Amino acid sequence: MSTKGQIKRELRNLQSLAPGVRTAKFSFYNFGTRYAGLFVDHEFKLLAHLKPCRLAVDIGGNWGQSIFALQRFAAPEQIVTFEPNPELSRRLQITFRADPTVRVENVALGDAPGQFDLHIPIYRNFIYDGLASLRREKAEQWINPHTMARFDPAKIKIATHTVNVATLDDFNLTPDIIKMDVQGMEDAVARGGLETIRRGKPAMIVEAPSGEFVKMMVDVGLQPYTWNGSRLLAEATGRNVIFLTDAQRAAIP
Secondary structure: OOHHHHHHHHHHHHHHHOOHHHHHHHHHHHHHHHHHOOOOOHHHHHHHHHOOOOEEEEEOOOOOHHHHHHHHHOOOOEEEEEOOOHHHHHHHHHHOOOOOOEEEEOOEEOOOOEEEEEEEEEEOOEEOHHHOEOOHHHHHHOOOOOOOOOOOHHHEEEEEEEEEEEOHHHHOOOOOEEEEOOOOOHHHHHHOOHHHHHHHOOEEEEEOOOHHHHHHHHHOOOEEEEEOOOOEEOOOOOOEEEEEOHHHHHHOO
């Protein structure tokens, strides 16, 4: 393992010993994003070329990082964020209670309405809400000896919450931009939102999309691009992939 990887393992171990650090970390990051455009993946910065934006949809609200990034660079008139984790959803509602342009929906998105269990990994007393998944095995896999220094399997547990699931199409939205980070459930979210995506053809930022996801987007007229540090490449190989119509791609230098 590289030195950088070893350092990350040590930092994660220390983080798990001081859960309060997490709140301070996200507060610091969100402040930097909101007021200085810092700590933002470059794909969000590209959205500044696609203004004006009437509606942005944030699927996987987490601690509000993407909301602040969207506001900073895309400046949408409204953001609808979907966050199934009840604790994170409550925190988002508090954070944005004075902002009428942000609407928080405490619901998971999938390919059919219903109820499912949301699994959240906890190590010691540190809640890894960013790794929450509708698939228990997905939530269990990430924390291991390769990612955590001095890993102790006795210290890991999974918290399970029953959450409501809807489809994106149920909300009858026509977004100009969609950001999606749903820990392996991207295909199901896309299947439940194909009418919405086909209708509006929004620019989309998606973390680690599958081959099936890419095919669905291409079929509705959105091509995958990866930022290589200096320009967009017409491929779906990056950690984040941005999907664009030909007209949207032409608007980005």
